[in-house]
Amino acid sequence: xxxxxxxxxxxxxxxxxxxxxxxxxxxxxxxxxxxxxxxxxxxxxxxxxxxxxxxxxxxxxxxxxxxxxxxxxxxxxxxxxxxxxxxxxxxxxxxxxxxxxxxxxxxxxxxxxxxxxxxxxxxxxxxxxxxxxxxxxxxxxxxxxxxxxxxxxxxxxxxxxxxxxxxxxxxxxxxxxxxxxxxxxxxxxxxxxxxxxxxxxxxxxxxxxxxxxxxxxxxxxxxxxxxxxxxxxxxxxxxxxxxxxxxxxxxxxxxxxxxxxxxxxxxxxxxxxxxxxxxxxxxxxxxxxxxxxxxxxxxxxxxxxxxxxxxxxxxx
Amino acid sequence: xxxxxxxxxxxxxxxxxxxxxxxxxxxxxxxxxxxxxxxxxxxxxxxxxxxxxxxxxxxxxxxxxxxxxxxxxxxxxxxxxxxxxxxxxxxxxxxxxxxxxxxxxxxxxxxxxxxxxxxxxxxxxxxxxxxxxxxxxxxxxxxxxxxxxxxxxxxxxxxxxxxxxxxxxxxxxxxxxxxxxxxxxxxxxxx
Numbered sequence: 438x439x440x441x442x443x444x445x446x447x448x449x450x451x452x453x454x455x456x457x458x459x460x461x462x463x464x465x466x467x468x469x470x471x472x473x474x475x476x477x478x479x480x481x482x483x484x485x486x487x488x489x490x491x492x493x494x495x496x497x498x499x500x501x502x503x504x505x506x507x508x509x510x511x512x513x514x515x516x517x518x519x520x521x522x523x524x525x526x527x528x529x530x531x532x533x534x535x536x537x538x539x540x541x542x543x544x545x546x547x548x549x550x551x552x553x554x555x556x557x558x559x560x561x562x563x564x565x566x567x568x569x570x571x572x573x574x575x576x577x578x579x580x581x582x583x584x585x586x587x588x589x590x591x592x593x594x595x596x597x598x599x600x601x602x603x604x605x606x607x608x609x610x611x612x613x614x615x616x617x618x619x620x621x622x623x624x625x626x627x628x629x630x631x632x633x634x635x636x637x638x639x640x641x642x643x644x645x646x647x648x649x650x651x652x653x654x655x656x657x658x659x660x661x662x663x664x665x666x667x668x669x670x671x672x673x674x675x676x677x678x679x680x681x682x683x684x685x686x687x688x689x690x691x692x693x694x695x696x697x698x699x700x701x702x703x704x705x706x707x708x709x710x711x712x713x714x715x716x717x718x719x720x721x722x723x724x725x726x727x728x729x730x731x732x733x734x735x736x737x738x739x740x741x742x743x744x745x746x747x748x749x750x751x752x753x
Numbered sequence: 754x755x756x757x758x759x760x761x762x763x764x765x766x767x768x769x770x771x772x773x774x775x776x777x778x779x780x781x782x783x784x785x786x787x788x789x790x791x792x793x794x795x796x797x798x799x800x801x802x803x804x805x806x807x808x809x810x811x812x813x814x815x816x817x818x819x820x821x822x823x824x825x826x827x828x829x830x831x832x833x834x835x836x837x838x839x840x841x842x843x844x845x846x847x848x849x850x851x852x853x854x855x856x857x858x859x860x861x862x863x864x865x866x867x868x869x870x871x872x873x874x875x876x877x878x879x880x881x882x883x884x885x886x887x888x889x890x891x892x893x894x895x896x897x898x899x900x901x902x903x904x905x906x907x908x909x910x911x912x913x914x915x916x917x918x919x920x921x922x923x924x925x926x927x928x929x930x931x932x933x934x935x936x937x938x939x940x941x942x943x944x
Contacts, residue, residue: 445923448922453903489876492786495789507777510811
């Protein structure tokens, strides 16, 4: 080996990567080369110096907080867990359906009235999904809600069962789709998973395309942020609202969340959103609320620090 | 780095997949110290490091079914952490957030502040030196220096070749050597 190889080999020796033969070769070279010994000393010095930086330690508070979050997430995961039907279920159901249809057809041919057939609110069950939304004012309960992400034309698809299968396809900004999404966020979802998915679909479109969200969607997300019992869902609603162009209504709901939401992660999201809004147009309420949070001894340390940092970033 | 047996870790992930909360807690106890050290050095900000470490564990819960066993669980966790740190730094660059350290809570005067100045200065000098490295160099160096990870494991974690790991660490050490050799910063000789 020659002097040019010393640095690379020296580093490999420090990281424990140098093979035994290379180590011996390096040692032999260093024994006879003063300048390479100095180079090796500088490398070792730099390596040792890095060790002066103390390791961050897991504090009891961080452990408690994180284990709480993980537990919450695990519980949510169990709620969301999807249990597929056994593989034999579908053919069996199809066979049963065919048998029923054949039976009904036979009875119809015999001239027996159809009174025994179950009545359907939306007319006879269609083979293809209905293309319209039922009357939302009647507050129908949707089941088996499914989503399809935007295709190349930006059209999403939302399917659900009421009495028959409905499937609505269109851009999230189409009035009917927007109305349905708002309904799903605000009224329909029973589980956190359903609601989260609806919020994701909303924010995927309006957040990235920077299109103004419909008033229904803003109102639905605001209501979710104010009242949903699940902090994960409230946080998702906050993130979605934060991705929209700020309006007085959005600012107001964030101020309310910062003041009274029980979950620090939601309050942190509110601080971020308010700070970003205040950078564009500072307003007295926001600045006052951030100030109060920054010095509130009862507030979570992260929220306090974030509020202080947000104030620093706002030019008054 | 304290390595756990692969099957043991994989068993923990399997428990998490089944919804076992104790499995998640055990994984936290096993890896949180190392991941927090990593994120703290990558982000140079304790609060952000804690948030990102939490994110890593939350992601592990939601993605446990995606672990395919091609790399060790430790590598997989560090890969998630490295990505999360990159995302965080990108977001912070966009938002030009003031580091939380700069708004640390005020201490009462004379509360051991003087006593900690020297060690704080040393730490700051190292952090300053690390911050001069590119993100890629710092990732590789931190994993090698502070976590004792072999080059092959670093390569799997960062999704690069072993040759690229060598190059990044070589350049990182060269930069640090130059930094620490400068007169003012060669304080370690006196310590």
